[in-house]
Amino acid sequence: MDLIWTGIIKAVNMLVSLDPEIYDIAWLTVKITGAATLIGLCVGIPAGLGLSVSRFPGRRLIIALINTGMGLPPVVVGLFVALFLWRMGPLGSLRLIYTPAAMVIAQVLIVVPIIAGLSLAAFQNVDPSALLQARALGASKTQALLVILKESRLPQLAAVMAGFGGAISEVGAVLMVGGDINGQTRVLTTAIVQETRMGRFEVAIALSLVLLALSFAVNIFLTCIQQKGAQEWRPHTWK
Amino acid sequence: MKNSLSVAAAVWLMGQSLSAFPAAAPPVAAGDLILATTTSLKDSGLLDVLLPRFEAASSLRVKAIAVGSGEALRMGEQGNADVLIVHSPADEEKFMAAGFGKDRKELMTNDFVLVGPSADPAEVRGRTVFDALRAIFENGAIFLSRSDGSGTDKKERDLWKLAGFEPKGRWYLETGQGMAETLRIASEKEGYTLTDRGTFLSLTGRLGLRVLVEGGKDLLNVYHVITVNPGRFPETNISGAEALMNFLMSPDVQTFIGQFGRDKYGAAFFMPSSKGPGDGPER
Numbered sequence: 318m319d320l321i322w323t324g325i326i327k328a329v330n331m332l333v334s335l336d337p338e339i340y341d342i343a344w345l346t347v348k349i350t351g352a353a354t355l356i357g358l359c360v361g362i363p364a365g366l367g368l369s370v371s372r373f374p375g376r377r378l379i380i381a382l383i384n385t386g387m388g389l390p391p392v393v394v395g396l397f398v399a400l401f402l403w404r405m406g407p408l409g410s411l412r413l414i415y416t417p418a419a420m421v422i423a424q425v426l427i428v429v430p431i432i433a434g435l436s437l438a439a440f441q442n443v444d445p446s447a448l449l450q451a452r453a454l455g456a457s458k459t460q461a462l463l464v465i466l467k468e469s470r471l472p473q474l475a476a477v478m479a480g481f482g483g484a485i486s487e488v489g490a491v492l493m494v495g496g497d498i499n500g501q502t503r504v505l506t507t508a509i510v511q512e513t514r515m516g517r518f519e520v521a522i523a524l525s526l527v528l529l530a531l532s533f534a535v536n537i538f539l540t541c542i543q544q545k546g547a548q549e550w551r552p553h554t555w556k
Numbered sequence: 557m558k559n560s561l562s563v564a565a566a567v568w569l570m571g572q573s574l575s576a577f578p579a580a581a582p583p584v585a586a587g588d589l590i591l592a593t594t595t596s597l598k599d600s601g602l603l604d605v606l607l608p609r610f611e612a613a614s615s616l617r618v619k620a621i622a623v624g625s626g627e628a629l630r631m632g633e634q635g636n637a638d639v640l641i642v643h644s645p646a647d648e649e650k651f652m653a654a655g656f657g658k659d660r661k662e663l664m665t666n667d668f669v670l671v672g673p674s675a676d677p678a679e680v681r682g683r684t685v686f687d688a689l690r691a692i693f694e695n696g697a698i699f700l701s702r703s704d705g706s707g708t709d710k711k712e713r714d715l716w717k718l719a720g721f722e723p724k725g726r727w728y729l730e731t732g733q734g735m736a737e738t739l740r741i742a743s744e745k746e747g748y749t750l751t752d753r754g755t756f757l758s759l760t761g762r763l764g765l766r767v768l769v770e771g772g773k774d775l776l777n778v779y780h781v782i783t784v785n786p787g788r789f790p791e792t793n794i795s796g797a798e799a800l801m802n803f804l805m806s807p808d809v810q811t812f813i814g815q816f817g818r819d820k821y822g823a824a825f826f827m828p829s830s831k832g833p834g835d836g837p838e839r
Contacts, residue, residue: 403636404590404791414636415590415619496621499604514736515599516762 320518328523336523343527346504349417350485353424357480360425361432362473366462368433369440380437386430391423395493398423402494415496420504423490428480435479439472440465474543478536485532505531587616589796592637594707595734597779598622600754600825602816610803616796624734626705632656632782635789639797640782641804643707643752648780658783658794663804664813664826665778668711670769671739671756672697672748680748681768686719688769693719696727698747702738703730707777712750715774739763752777754825757817779826781805805830 331339368380401407402414402422413419443465451464466473488506495502497511505528512521597603598620607618623631625644631637633656641663642648651657670688672680678697680688692699701723702709716723729747731738735755742749743763756767769775781801786794803809810828817825 403634405635405789409791412588415621496619498619498621501617501619511598514595514734515601516736516759518762 321522324519324522327519328526331520331523332526339520339523339527341500342503342505342508342524343531345417345502346485346506346528347531349420349491349504350424350481352421353428353484354477354481356421356425357428357432357484358477361429361476361480362436362466364429364433365436365438365440365476366466368437370462370465383430383434383437387434389427389430390489391427391487392489392493394423394426395490398426398490399493414494415498415502417495417502419494420491420502423494424484424487427487427490428484431483432476432480435476436469436473439469439476442472443468471543471547474539474546478539481535481539482532485528485535587614587793587796589616589618589639589793589800590631590637591618591620591639591641591800592623592628592631593620593641594625594628594643594779595622595736596643596706596708596752596755597641599734599736600758600817602813602825605816606804606809606812610800613803614796614799616793616799618800624702624704624706624709626707626710629656632784635784635792638784638793639800640784641779642782643777643779644710645778645780647710648782651782656785656788658785658787659798659801660780660782661801661805662829663779663781664810664828665776666753666826667770668708668750668775668777669753669756669767670748670750671742671765672768673746673764674766675746676766676768677746678748683769685715685769685772685774689716689719689721692727692748693721693723696725698742698745699723699728700738700742700745700747700749701728701730702733702735704732704734706735708735708750708752711777715750718774739765753823754817757821757823757825760821778829 364383368376368383398419399406399414402411402419403409404412404414406414413422447464447468448461451461456464486506488510491502491504492507492510495504495507497503497507503511505524509521509524509528512518512524591607593603599622603620607620610616611618621631621637625642625647628637628640628642629644629647629651632640632651633654640657648657648660652660670680670685672678678688678691678695680691683691691697701712729741729745731741733741735751736759738749739751739756739759740763741747743765746764748768749765753767753770756763756765781804783794783797783801784792786792810830813826813828814824817823
């Protein structure tokens with residue numbers, strides 16, 4: 318108990334004194350996970366939209382694969398990305414292994430199925446009559462797609478939160494492709510593992526608090542957008 | 557309004573993210589060097605002190621990847637690393653004989669110690685390492701094994717073999733993890749384990765374990781630095797690897813290694829192997 322308490326006190330001291338190492342690590346974490354989430358959005362939402370409105374052979378298989386991918390173990394992603402990016406691997410000439418870019422690639426692979434799967438579910442929940450009405454009112458195909466996108470934007474934000482949460486909290490993939498190099502590829506989760514190994518629990522606790530605070534701040538931000546959207550959206554639905 | 561706010565935030569985040577990418581610029585400058593090393597060395601904190609000095613003096617950027625000695629040698633065999641620091645002498649000799657390495661120099665030593673709970677249920681304190689293993693085996697006392705293909709793991713297996721026992725059973729626990737984690741588990745389970753002295757020292761005061769058996773040539777732990785043979789893998793950064801090797805073997809750095817840990821833990825983690833580049837034992 319003593320260890321936990323003194324650890325938390327030391328951790329708060331480090332945070333208040335703006336320990337530069339901790340903030341550098343936190344900032345790199347935000348950049349990497351932010352990039353992975355944005356790329357995941359750009360890929361995942363169109364994929365979910367496409368799957369919700371189109372019908373083609375093999376569609377169910379793809380949906381089943383995406384749903385499986387939502388639970389993709391990060392260490393498996395890390396292993397395969399590392400195998401490809403290692404210097405002698407098929408993509409070794411890109412020289413990306415042990416760089417932040419490699420970590421973004423791994424996190425994108427983790428995030429895309431989460432966002433695609435949840436956004437597909439969101440699109441499929443859109444009231445079909447909204448689409449019919451839009452078409453009846455003479456909307457083009459593109460305009461109809463925009464209607465679906467608008468109608469489902471609240472659950473879409475939940476998809477973004479889930480994707481961001483999945484990326485910022487994983488350690489297996491970023492450790493394998495990033496290597497936890499001090500000052501280059503060390504992020505909050507890999508730093509927590511390393512500091513715990515070295516017995517520096519107070520630093521590990523400080524980093525954990527930063528990780529939780531970061532995750533909380535992003536989710537508060539997204540929740541505010543979502544709930545404000547919910548309020549102004551209610552009065553004039555498609556009726 | 558809210559939308560424009562979130563779009564602005566997204567654009568800002570995207571801009572920040574892109575600026576973080578080495579991918580935007582050529583991802584790897586000519587001066588990148590991949591050092592595959594052991595977890596025990598990374599956990600000791602020595603690299604965190606030495607590598608920034610080397611980088612400042614050489615304009616190379618070192619990527620130190622902490623893996624077990626077994627995996628480090630595999631990375632060398634496949635051309636995925638430029639330089640290795642490992643402590644698994646028999647495997648290293650095979651590695652050199654197969655032509656995967658260019659040069660191999662003895663960097664430093666420390667020693668392995670057998671640690672366990674101070675209550676010492678198997679009564680191994682002060683015995684030779686082989687007698688101690690016999691006592692643990694015969695009492696079925698809890699023993700934690702790394703079982704991760706690391707240099708320490710290889711050493712432990714060799715010691716069991718030399719002692720004439722095959723460790724197996726409910727008392728013999730294989731963690732598959734690094735030294736620091738394994739020490740922590742040994743401490744929690746009140747078991748015995750074999751550790752390098754450096755990692756044990758770095759966790760002083762945080763474990764309920766004591767050094768029970770130490771000393772003797774059977775417990776010597778030798779670290780070598782190996783440059784990967786560029787004849788096999790032209791992509792490897794041999795000039796960088798040799799620069800790092802020369803840096804590590806230089807008199808200043810060797811002296812520094814001999815001091816590292818003294819101020820904080822009262823004992824040095826490692827004994828340097830040479831006083832200068834000239835008289836380093838070379839193989």
